[in-house]
Amino acid sequence: MLINGSGSSTCISIEASSAYFIIRNCTLLKASSAGLKISATRNGLIRNNIISNNYGNGIRIDGNSNNNTVVENDLCYNFRGVYFYGAAHHNLIDNNNISYNGHGVLNSWCNDNNITRNILINNGNGTHYEENGIYIVGQNNVVLNNTIINNREHGVHVYGSNNKILKNKIYNSRSNGIFLTLAHQNIVKGNKIYNSSENGIDFDEANFNIIFQNILKNNTDHGVYIIQGAYNLFYNNTFLKNQINARSYGSGFNDWNNSYIGNFWDDYQGKDENDDGVGEEPYYLYGKYGDNYDFLPIWWDAPVISITYPNVNETYENSPYFEISIDEGIADSKWYSIDDGIKNITFTGLAGVINQTEWSNAPEGPIEIIFYANDSRGYIGKSEVVVVKNLTAPEIIINSPSLNQIYGFIAPTFNITIHDLSPINRTWYTIDGGDTNYTFYGTLEQINQTAWTELNDGQVTIQFYANDSLGYLGFTNIKIEKDTTAPIIIITSPNNNDVFETKAPTFQISIDELNLESMWYSLDGGITNITFSELNGVINQSIWYNIHGGDILITFYAQDRPGNIGIESVLVKKRYPPQQQISGYNLFMIIGAILGISIIILKLKKQK
Structure with a gap:
């Protein structure tokens, strides 16, 4: 299950529970407070999840949360990998990968927690002065058998x-x-x-x-x-x-x-x-x-060993070449181990190749090669170097864009996460099936705008690649949509030059657009916009009544999800109705009668 917590404080929050529960096989991303928050809760098992790119904590355990187990999870690229706070006691953090966070594990005023067998690499992003692999504030906590490498503080x-x-x-x-x-x-x-x-x-x-x-x-x-x-x-x-x-x-x-x-x-x-x-x-x-x-x-006076090769933190696929020197004393016998002494391999001379069979049986990840030399009295000198075994191609996780997400004229911005035991040599992407590749650095960047502009509308496949120092190639892709075509509006009614009086006209339109987002019209060139949701309706009566008579341009607008806007207009006329005549009489007849009576009266006066 993938939960993108963008816009939320947590992806999963469990509070005030004492029932046994399991959270496993989830991917929890981009929450502002915590990918997983456990508060006032006990008896939980958190196993085999990917919890990354959360702006607060990967996992926060607080508020009297006890007897919870966090095991075999991948907690990377969070502000904190795991955060204990507020009387969270008797919890176990075991065998997790807690790397590339601002803080690895912060145990703040909590007691009796066990932090065991975890890998904590490259924690600390430079935003806080206290960026540790593990920070213990409390009592009776145990930090046991962890591998803690290259942490900032x-x-x-x-x-x-x-x-x-x-x-x-x-x-x-x-x-x-x-x-x-x-x-x-x-x-x-x-x-x-x-x-x-x-x-x-x-x-x-x-x-x-x-x-x-x-x-x-x-x-x-x-x-x-x-x-x-x-x-x-x-x-x-x-x-x-x-x-x-x-x-x-x-x-x-x-x-x-x-x-x-x-x-x-x-x-x-x-x-x-x-x-x-x-x-x-x-x-x-x-x-x-x-x-x-x-x-x-x-x-x-045991022999003193120096290791010339391999160098610390170098990455290998096959068993590495080694070269040592005996700086003090005389070595009676020499051997090395890559499994903490479970099996020792003797050798002669000062150089050779680590046993390939033993190397093949070793797990991927950091491997400590320990060289030993003893003298005739049986005193043993030793020296160690940590190298990294890697047989896996880089894993690329696309955090954004999302599958089938729609974009317009502006090229999308991508955000990815890359997991690999070896250093990454090069990363690139293509949006045209590999005809043109674009190298990028970091994990957040915008797709090349020129290349995006040249693409036709429709489905676009973005293919990402990552090549590590051993030559392993990892790749993945995401399909999105490009849509730069504005919606097409057809006005069925009213027609051009239709005449209306004070009663607002009805309208009917059709719109050709699969990704329609919103519709509106305007009678004044866009100064006042009236939204509507159906393809037929009546022009706003109040606005129509108050608008002056004469030619009126009704403009319809439609916008799709990428932001493209279609426009279509129709010119109608508004006139006011004629004045009503006096009921039952002809105005001209009345005026004629009045004039006739006036002439008769004048003649009668003259006769007198």
Whole structure:
């Protein structure tokens, strides 16, 4: 089911329900507030829907809405993908594609929600300063096993306490991978936070948090940056290739190791002389206060791997070529995995091609290739790169125009959505069966006016194409109508030069037009227009009575849906009726009699 919510606040709204319900296989577009709104409702299942191009939220869950499940949906090109608000607790957001929105998921003052196994890519359109993959405001929420890539502000922003941020892949955030502000007693565990434009994890007035088993790699400013924060515990984290691994300006004390182990720092300058896996010298962090030491830094002299090829986020159809280097240590054996270690493929040398069978069995989408090398002591070094597998042509969704929509002289404007895992190289359309192709950029544009003008009236097929970086071609079309012919009006009555007096004439016309929209007539050249709905009728009596006598041009108009106007006129005459004579007498006879009597009276006077 497709619901175009243009002009409406929501496509679907469910309120005050506790009955179990399912919404599935729907396409919800262009609502001003939310494609789907759930308020004061529980026990709902939202599955396998396409919810996109809504000006507010893709899905809004608010007003004590609990125990709802949102799974396997495609939420793209909305202002927010999913919005929790107003005591919406104990809900599950699982295995959805939440990409290309202003915000990915916003959990505003809601608790105990689980956000798991979602893909959140390229959220943030530049219209709001807080554009995150996931924004948590509340308590006891769980963010688990999500893939969060290339979001405009933060990958995950946490404002609240006792939340758990676990095992997420947070790559290429344009600000911080994870931002903790006024966030206390949270657990951040097992995340991979790579390539943030600022910091891997940023603390601002965040206390008593536990950060462990995370990998913070290649972040531009810092792996961890503490502006304000105290009594946070960091242990068993891995810091790799960050500009500065960690810096603490907080006014309180933080612990960078527990009683047994600290963190792995790739720029550690010490040695593990007794082979117990702990560096002999403390690791010093940048900062102001005396808590800036990891006293039990993890260290071993394992091989250090650099990946030359493939590059991060490159797209492949077949298994990619790889090339690595061992920058430190001597590798005793080497292997890689593309399924998070379920199956390891050994190799020799420093270059090769990823196993095609394993690549063919992997699902489409982001794939993390992990290269490993161990030394003679069994210490293992590893390095990862994320690439994208794509076997599918771009999917083009035509949001407008609609099927069989009618246009006149002005060329239509189209709005489309394109889904693809690979970068789009080129998009174009044709309106003449492919004789002429028109390249366009973006997803909103007007059809070439010159080409539209040259088309004859009738059915027009607009064919859209999209070609991605792997050469896959996606296409779709929409059929519309062109109508630039004005309606043809035939006036049956009145006829030219018909004469009427003070009683308004009747009319009868016929109109040749399939897309007729409206009809009207005028007796004064269009200054005053009188609409009518039937093809026969009577000219407005009041206007007719007050119009001066003589020649009167009655002009009929008909407009079709594209706006073409047909005009036809008839010239009639209006005259006033003659004055009534005195009843029963001839006026000339009366005047003659009066004159005769006057002559007799004059003669009688003279005789006297």
